[in-house]
Amino acid sequence: MKTIKEIAQEANVSEGTVDRVLHNRGGVSKKTEEKVRAIIKEYNFSVNPVASALALKNKFNIAVLIPAHNKSDLFWKSPNLGITKAAEDIKTFGTQVQTLTYNQQKPESYINTFHELLKSNPSAFIIAPSFSEETRNIVAILDDKKIPYLFLNIEIEGFNNLSFVGQDSFTAGYIAAKLMLSKTTESSEFLIIQSRKNITNNNAVFKRIEGFTNYFVKNEIPCKILTLEIESQDSKTLRKTKINTYLNNHPDIKGVFVPSSRIHMLVDCMADTYLKTLELIGFDNTPQNIECLKNNSVSFLISQKPFNQGYNAVKLMNDYLVKNNIPSHKIYLPIDILIKENVIYNENSY
Amino acid sequence: MKTIKEIAQEANVSEGTVDRVLHNRGGVSKKTEEKVRAIIKEYNFSVNPVASALALKNKFNIAVLIPAHNKSDLFWKSPNLGITKAAEDIKTFGTQVQTLTYNQQKPESYINTFHELLKSNPSAFIIAPSFSEETRNIVAILDDKKIPYLFLNIEIEGFNNLSFVGQDSFTAGYIAAKLMLSKTTESSEFLIIQSRKNITNNNAVFKRIEGFTNYFVKNEIPCKILTLEIESQDSKTLRKTKINTYLNNHPDIKGVFVPSSRIHMLVDCMADTYLKTLELIGFDNTPQNIECLKNNSVSFLISQKPFNQGYNAVKLMNDYLVKNNIPSHKIYLPIDILIKENVIYNENSY
DNA sequence: TATTTTTGTGTGTGCGCACACGAAATGTGT
DNA sequence: ACACATTTCGTGTGCGCACACACAAAAATA
Structure with missing residues (x-):
């Protein structure tokens, strides 16, 4: 493997000049540049990446x-x-x-x-x-x-x-909807659960919801999509009652979509009967979420690498x-x- | 990133000594060796591989x-x-x-x-x-x-x-079976299409088939699984007749599993009616296979990164x-x- | 022609490491 | 006490490149 030094000798110039040509630093006369380039080409020279990285x-x-x-x-x-x-x-x-x-x-x-x-x-x-x-x-x-x-x-x-x-959050939400429907009958209601803060602030969450609902619009599926807001500062007991009463009042709900990585918290709150009958889809393979997948309470997780x-x-x-x-x-x-x-x-x- | 020089200073020895310890060259007194090793461990030091490569x-x-x-x-x-x-x-x-x-x-x-x-x-x-x-x-x-x-x-x-x-080919095949069933009714027959050469020679293909069939055994799903062998040297017309007559003779087949990356070739051979009604699952996101996914002839592809x-x-x-x-x-x-x-x-x- | 500015080119140093060489410290025998 | 062998350790150089700096030649200006 040739070195800059050898190229320089061959061209009767200094190493610095070869360096200038190699890196297009300018300040080299046309004639010498051409000469150097010719020799570089002749030997198909390229710098030693090891030495380069070190320097x-x-x-x-x-x-x-x-x-x-x-x-x-x-x-x-x-x-x-x-x-x-x-x-x-x-x-x-x-x-x-x-x-x-x-x-x-x-x-x-x-x-x-x-x-x-x-x-x-x-x-x-x-x-x-x-x-x-x-x-x-x-x-x-x-x-x-x-x-x-x-x-x-x-x-x-x-x-x-x-x-x-x-990730393309819109499409991720869209896919969630498709997966949801692969497991449920058509005439159902679906529920999106999320905190208000996330919906307004977190653009990824917002887009996932858009994508999710868009699937129904685009494919002309006449399902009703409901939204339940749970705030992160709510106590666990409050969350529990909120969720379970809501589900109780809406018996047609067949699936729940959680457009954030916190689906395990909802699983934690839901009554067993709902866990068994409802399709749950959430995001991200955190250890807690994986646990939900393994014990069959969640059907799909969408992960974003x-x-x-x-x-x-x-x-x-x-x-x-x-x-x-x-x-x-x-x-x-x-x-x-x-x-x-x-x-x-x-x-x-x- | 620490350097040998810094380690040497820390240990009040020369760089040479650190080098000797690092490379087990010997000629170092027990006491100093221990001292140096302690510091190397303390900083979790390892040599810069680039500089090393250059030298x-x-x-x-x-x-x-x-x-x-x-x-x-x-x-x-x-x-x-x-x-x-x-x-x-x-x-x-x-x-x-x-x-x-x-x-x-x-x-x-x-x-x-x-x-x-x-x-x-x-x-x-x-x-x-x-x-x-x-x-x-x-x-x-x-x-x-x-x-x-x-x-x-x-x-x-x-x-x-x-x-x-x-990839864990067995599990990949297992998953293919699960996906296949998510789209079809229980009392069906399924077909595996593959060349004999691949089945006997290619261990990945073999394991995928194992995994696929294992899903039915393990979950006690009484579906019949058939196998059709298509050789790669078969002409396209021969393949066409083989496949379509086979499907014609087995009207209960609801899905086809192709444990290799060549599912697009089968799509190419199948009659339109079969493409519309059958669930097809194959492997690998090659451009041709992706095309099959996009035009809805294939439901799932399993990819192996x-x-x-x-x-x-x-x-x-x-x-x-x-x-x-x-x-x-x-x-x-x-x-x-x-x-x-x-x-x-x-x-x-x- | 003398002086400043621009352009072109060479030199030197450091990146972090491996390893050869030689010097100092220690040990051995007389 | 000495000479000498052996063990232990420090120093210096080069790997090939990037880049700052110095400096000379050429061009522009007065």
């Missing part, structure tokens, strides 16, 4: 801003693991990754954590934008400082984000920083359909 | 032996893409990847291509062992030369392979060569359930 070290640091996970909502653990794994992989490029988490219930936490990250002057940001309004302010700062940023998991429009990595979301986002950003690869504007990861039998092969990300 | 002028090369793809069977294109992508990623470690493909119909081709690869003295092999018997001979050579190897996509037992990367199979296999082997990471003996990738609606997000690997 490029310690240049960039990526800041990651995502929600925290806790016992009742483990979802974000998995993207976090993906991020950590990617961080490990790109250490060889000297890229550092700093991840901080915020409280998904508190917009202030989102803002504060962002500013905390900003202190270390990151070369780029990866953000899960749970709060649409607050994101506007955050992004204004980044745009001003010309710091590139990418959205993770939650898709919002109208920003200069480098890319989005996540949480691990890969984190992993890909970080690698994408690194490729952008290090190699100047511009990613596609939207990267939709597969919509996984999980059932009792295949869920174990998707478990390892928690 | 060593590492020249690992991984040989990859997989089936070729052609217009009628595109399956292997996708693992190949994954392999190429991984090859790009691991260039930074100085590892080269050489991929050669063989004719899946001809065992000689398998053997010959193997020997072709062997010529360049590879540090390791990645093999898709389509032919069980021939693999025995191949592996004997590798064992003799102490060249590590791992199996890709097709799982066979009784070898010293470093690892296996692929072909791209990731290739990608992971190569990266795993590289980690083994470069960092001495020993992988798990079996790495089962997710069993993807594909339907019309989510298939587009799995399309990009072809």
Whole structure:
């Protein structure tokens, strides 16, 4: 394998000049450039990627801003693991990754954590934008400082984000509806359960609901779709009565759709008779949700490749920083359909 | 990331001593060795593989032996893409990847291509062992030369392979049966179509069939399962008559299971009436198969993450060569359930 | 022609590690 | 006490590249 040094000798120029030609840095006379290019071509030369990687070290640091996970909502653990794994992989490029988490219930936490990250002057940001309004302010700062940023998991429009990595939530909801109907008769009612906060704030949840209802419209299925709002601060007893009385009052309900990762909480609240008769469909293969799949209370989970979301986002950003690869504007990861039998092969990300 | 230099400072020794400890070169007093080891452990230190590769002028090369793809069977294109992508990623470690493909119909081709690869003295092999018997001979050579190897996509037992990367074919078949029944009534007959060659030679196909039939046994579903053998060398007209007469003679058949990636060929042969009434389930999201999903002739495809199979296999082997990471003996990738609606997000690997 | 600006080119240093070489510390025998 | 062997340890160099810096030649300006 030729080296830059050898190419330089061959062309009677210095290594620096070859370097300039190779990286299109400019400042090389036309004549010498041509000469160097000819020799590069002649030997089909390309730089030693090992040496290159070593020399490029310690240049960039990526800041990651995502929600925290806790016992009742483990979802974000998995993207976090993906991020950590990617961080490990790109250490060889000297890229550092700093991840901080915020409280998904508190917009202030989102803002504060962002500013905390900003202190270390990151070369780029990866953000899960749970709060649409607050994101506007955050992004204004980044745009001003010309710091590139990418959205993770939650898709919002109208920003200069480098890319989005996540799921097509609309279609995911659409698929949920299709799966729901594959198991039930046509003349039924269906119930969507979700907190008000999520419906208005969380764009992914909103789109899933849109997709779900759209399936009925598009296929002209005359089923009634009801909505029940359960707030996250409600006590368990309150939730229980709310849900069970609602189901009791609507005996035609044949299936329940939960457009978030918290379906296990509802399973926890529902009376056994409902668990046996109703079709339940929810999102994300968190350990608790998997348990619901295994004990037959939930029929399907739709998973959004949480691990890969984190992993890909970080690698994408690194490729952008290090190699100047511009990613596609939207990267939709597969919509996984999980059932009792295949869920174990998707478990390892928690 | 810590460096040897930093570890040395911390331990009040020279870099040389740390190097000696790291590589068990000996010539270090017990006391200092312990001190150094303690600090290495404390920081969970490991050498920068890139710098290491540069200093060593590492020249690992991984040989990859997989089936070729052609217009009628595109399956292997996708693992190949994954392999190429991984090859790009691991260039930074100085590892080269050489991929050669063989004719899946001809065992000689398998053997010959193997020997072709062997010529360049590879540090390791990645093999898709389509032919069980021939693999025995191949592996004997590798064992003799102490060249590590791992199996890709097709799982066979009784070898010293470093690892296996692929799918749990039995469960995949099991899931196919479950999906089949979600769409049909209980008192039906089902048909498995496959070539004799594949059933006896290709272990993945064999296991899928096992899993499929096992579902009926385990759940005590009294359906009759029939098998029709179609040889790949049969002409299209012959296939057409074979299939359609068979279906005609067995009017109770409600679903057809094709345990290979060639379901599109059967769709091509089946009369329209059958396409409309029968449930078809096959494997792999090749472009032709996706087309069948989109035009509603096929209900489900089961996908085995072909791209990731290739990608992971190569990266795993590289980690083994470069960092001495020993992988798990079996790495089962997710069993993807594909339907019309989510298939587009799995399309990009072809 | 003298002086400033622009353009073109070479040199030096560091990235983190592997390994050769040589120096110091310790041990052995007389 | 000495000379000498052996064990233990530190230093220096190179792997190939990226990039900052210095410097010379050419062009532009006065």
